[in-house]
Amino acid sequence: MDAVTSAPARIILICSGKGGVGKTTLTANLGIALARLGERTVVLDADFGLRNLDLLLGLENRIVYTAQEVLAETCRLEQALVKHKQEPNLALLPAGNPRMLEWLTPEDMQRIVAMVAERADYVLIDCPAGIEDGFKNAAAAAREAIVITTPEVSAVRDADRVIGLLNTRGVAPVQLVLNRVRPKMMASQEMLGVEDVTDILALPLVGLVVEDEQVIVSTNRGEPLTLNGNGSPAAKAYQNIARRLRGEAIPLEDPSKARKGLRARLMNKIRKTTGLF
Amino acid sequence: MTLFDFIQRLLGRQKPSGTMAKERLQLVLAHDRSDLNPELLEQMRREILEVVQRYVEIDIEEGDVSLETEDRVTALVANLPIKRARPLPALVAAAAAVGMAQAPDPEAPQELAVPLASEPTEDPAPADPD
Numbered sequence: 001m002d003a004v005t006s007a008p009a010r011i012i013l014i015c016s017g018k019g020g021v022g023k024t025t026l027t028a029n030l031g032i033a034l035a036r037l038g039e040r041t042v043v044l045d046a047d048f049g050l051r052n053l054d055l056l057l058g059l060e061n062r063i064v065y066t067a068q069e070v071l072a073e074t075c076r077l078e079q080a081l082v083k084h085k086q087e088p089n090l091a092l093l094p095a096g097n098p099r100m101l102e103w104l105t106p107e108d109m110q111r112i113v114a115m116v117a118e119r120a121d122y123v124l125i126d127c128p129a130g131i132e133d134g135f136k137n138a139a140a141a142a143r144e145a146i147v148i149t150t151p152e153v154s155a156v157r158d159a160d161r162v163i164g165l166l167n168t169r170g171v172a173p174v175q176l177v178l179n180r181v182r183p184k185m186m187a188s189q190e191m192l193g194v195e196d197v198t199d200i201l202a203l204p205l206v207g208l209v210v211e212d213e214q215v216i217v218s219t220n221r222g223e224p225l226t227l228n229g230n231g232s233p234a235a236k237a238y239q240n241i242a243r244r245l246r247g248e249a250i251p252l253e254d255p256s257k258a259r260k261g262l263r264a265r266l267m268n269k270i271r272k273t274t275g276l277f
Numbered sequence: 278m279t280l281f282d283f284i285q286r287l288l289g290r291q292k293p294s295g296t297m298a299k300e301r302l303q304l305v306l307a308h309d310r311s312d313l314n315p316e317l318l319e320q321m322r323r324e325i326l327e328v329v330q331r332y333v334e335i336d337i338e339e340g341d342v343s344l345e346t347e348d349r350v351t352a353l354v355a356n357l358p359i360k361r362a363r364p365l366p367a368l369v370a371a372a373a374a375v376g377m378a379q380a381p382d383p384e385a386p387q388e389l390a391v392p393l394a395s396e397p398t399e400d401p402a403p404a405d406p407d
């Protein structure tokens with residue numbers, strides 16, 4: 001990463017309100033996908049209490065310093081940024097370590113993000129769950145946000161709270177990722193549909209990620225799905241989100257309405273009218 | 278979906294759970310977004326009905342005041358079927374009673390409504406020095 005700055009960095013908060021809906025998985029995959037597209041990307045783990053981003057990226061053994069040491073000037077920023085071996089355009093910066101008792105203030109967050117932004121095209125901030133101090137700190141430096149939710153009542157309700165907070169903070173644009181979509185359940189209306197969620201939350205959709213076992217496999221390995229051109233449905237979804245963020249117009253396909261062959265279409269129709277399977 | 282659910286749906290007895298989820302969410306978000314709990318809403322409903330009743334006779338049972346939300350905008354929607362407008366003397370009394378905590382009893386003879394209006398209402402605020 002060199003210090004040649006062109007356009008100002010995109011500083012994007014990845015948040016959800018409810019825990020466990022896929023923030024960290026999205027941050028890791030999106031980070032790799034953007035890096036592969038040639039963007040200098042830094043992923044910032046603001047969930048320092050329960051940090052996981054290092055694990056998902058396979059970088060858990062390489063962390064020496066955190067943003068705290070950088071701010072305290074006990075190390076330089078370059079030392080704290082953990083470069084990804086296979087994808088050198090990507091670096092991880094942990095905000096702090098779990099033993100830390102007191103975290104940085106929102107002002108600290110703004111300072112560290114400003115430093116990072118000088119040498120990046122994208123800064124992705126992995127937000128902790130909840131809407132308390134952890135969220136407020138993580139959000140302090142964000143310009144735009146991606147709210148991720150699953151098609152479940154509790155997750156959507158919490159997402160709504162977060163969207164309200166982002167609006168009052170003037171964070172914009174705020175875009176939506178719908179995660180863990182189960183096309184069959186949606187088609188038989190036993191799950192909130194894509195339009196239901198976008199209607200309710202009134203946000204533009206930037207990605208749809210289906211429930212995909214490969215996500216778990218990749219997490220086990222510490223290799224995000226987007227790393228090796230994995231062709232799984234979730235991998236494609238993450239890649240598409242990266243491309244949409246860069247302004248490419250990639251149509252969003254509702255997997256519960258996917259038109260395939262005549263037979264599949266017929267079955268879909270039967271499924272929809274009867275809710276049979 | 279279980280076979281039981283399926284039969285219930287065929288018989289039109291049960292909505293698909295996705296639809297129920299959407300309806301429940303719309304309701305709860307309307308309240309979340311406005312920061313009005315059901316109790317406050319009920320109190321507001323009663324007060325609104327009181328005011329409206331001074332001017333028109335409404336069907337209390339059918340009356341409905343609720344929060345609706347669309348595109349992140351929450352609206353207070355009142356649906357109050359009007360039986361008929363009140364006769365003129367009652368309207369005058371109602372106008373005089375604006376600001377009173379209590380509405381004239383619709384069942385009471387109209388003369389009774391007038392004295393209510395002569396009860397001390399809120400004092401006109403003393404002129405503020407600044």
Ligand SMILES: Nc1ncnc2c1ncn2[C@@H]1O[C@H](COP(=O)(O)OP(=O)(O)OP(=O)(O)O)[C@@H](O)[C@H]1O
Binds near residue numbers: 179
């Ligand atoms: N599309 C998906 N398909 C299958 N599993 C998924 C998918 N997305 C996320 N998961 C799984 O869900 C779990 C939670 O994901 P993740 O840790 O990314 O959520 P989070 O929002 O960061 O959680 P927290 O709030 O605890 O930080 C993980 O086990 C992950 O593997």
Ligand SMILES: [Mg+2]
Binds near residue numbers: 023024025047052126
């Ligand atoms: Mg997480």
